[in-house]
Amino acid sequence: MQQTERSLPRKNTEALGISSQKVIEFLDHLKAHQIEMHSFMLLRHGQVAADGWWAPYGPELPHMLFSLSKSFTSTAIGMALHEGILTLDDTVISFFPEDLPVEVPDHLAAMQIRHLLMMGTGHDKDTTDALHEAEDGNWVKAFLQLPVPHEPGTHFLYNTGATYMLSAILQKASGQRLLDYLKPRLFEPLGIEGPTWETCPRGINTGGYGLSIKTEDIAKFGQLYLQKGVWHGVRLIEEEWIQEATNKQISNGDGGDSDWSQGYGYQFWRCRHGVYRGDGAFGQFCIVMPEQDAVIAITAGTGDMQGILNDVWDHLLDAFLPEPIEVDEYSAELDERLAKLHLDMPKFEPASELETQINGKSYELEENQYSLQGMRLQFDKESACLVLKRNTEEKITLGRHSWITGPSHMFGGKESLLASSFTWKSQDELVLTIRGIETPFCITMEIQFKGDTIVINDRFNVSFGMPEAVIIQGKAN
Structure with missing residues (x-):
């Protein structure tokens, strides 16, 4: 029986060597930039240093992860690889002989599971719309009918349909839906209760989006990766897989100041400062910081995702100190600020004669x-x-x-x-x-x-x- 933990252990910022002043600055800059935050959890050395929810959001609520779901799908593929039910070299077409076009183009024939993982399928546009528009609800067949103009592995294109295909392949190989496959292998050992995942019209989990879990669950997932796949002494994910998945597998830009052009792994983004992350639309983040032995989980409702990351780099990178702090005069203020986080509602006049x-x-x-x-x-x-x-x-x-x-x-x-x-x-x-x-x-x-x-x-x-x-x-x- 694997040991589970329903909530992460906690220590104050002083004991974990974190500057409360820097965390306050982070919160202030998010507000100044009008970035709508819903939740925030900061871990160091595997323990919660600070967390908060902007009311009416709360810790008991699951949150839609959007593309942060992709990192969980990748994890399932890594587990299936270790179990020997598939390999990264397996071709995509080998799983779906009944859904292939009459003539299979060379690039489609060459597409492997590794290419789906690295967003290097060879497509020149995201396949998601074509999947959603499939009149018969057969998203796999719709994916396989699309042109593949580039040689797989040579051209990065962020492609949510590729992650759906990973989910469909896992279901074919294991006989289980992605969510059911992950429950005993990942969610239950981490104490993640009640995860839900959307499905396509044919009952396959969407893979690239659709997972809903709580903020603390996101943090646990990041901590598992930070711990190289071990949870309470039990190995859940192979360390070799974590190394591959979180390292650069394909170039997605020329670096610079964008955290969307630092390289892409297996459904994980490389970031500046030696950091990697999973993320989802509108500000859903699982940020893993190996050099700082830290994890940051965030849910939000913003179009400025780079703005969140900029504030993390500008304020939280320097918050991590090499040793515990004896006295932190800002820790009480931080606790008070976190307890009072809220989103303002419009308030003009409470009533009208109308x-x-x-x-x-x-x-x-x-x-x-x-x-x-x-x-x-x-x-x-x-x-x-x-x-x-x-x-x-x-x-x-x-x-x-x-x-x-x-x-x-x-x-x-x-x-x-x-x-x-x-x-x-x-x-x-x-x-x-x-x-x-x-x-x-x-x-x-x-x-x-x-x-x-x-x-x-x-x-x-x-x-x-x-x-x-x-x-x-x-x-x-």
């Missing part, structure tokens, strides 16, 4: 890209209920100048928690803030009431190619 007129009134909405058909609002003393109509009705309860938490299917299609609030910007303009607190996403809806008509200005904090704002008009039924 509430009695619009209470329960239904509005029919013009055609829009969200496929919303209608909405209505119902107010009471401390809250409001927003009802959005598509094919079915979605109800969201919002606090009056406070967060109210409740389940919803608004973000990502599956049920997850929202934290929502409202305020009146003026007597006829209502502002709703809806946060998906298991995701990076936040929607701000500004609703202007003009007689029997409404105009909704709808904005996401971050998104994949969505317009900055969407205007939706409606009329009372």
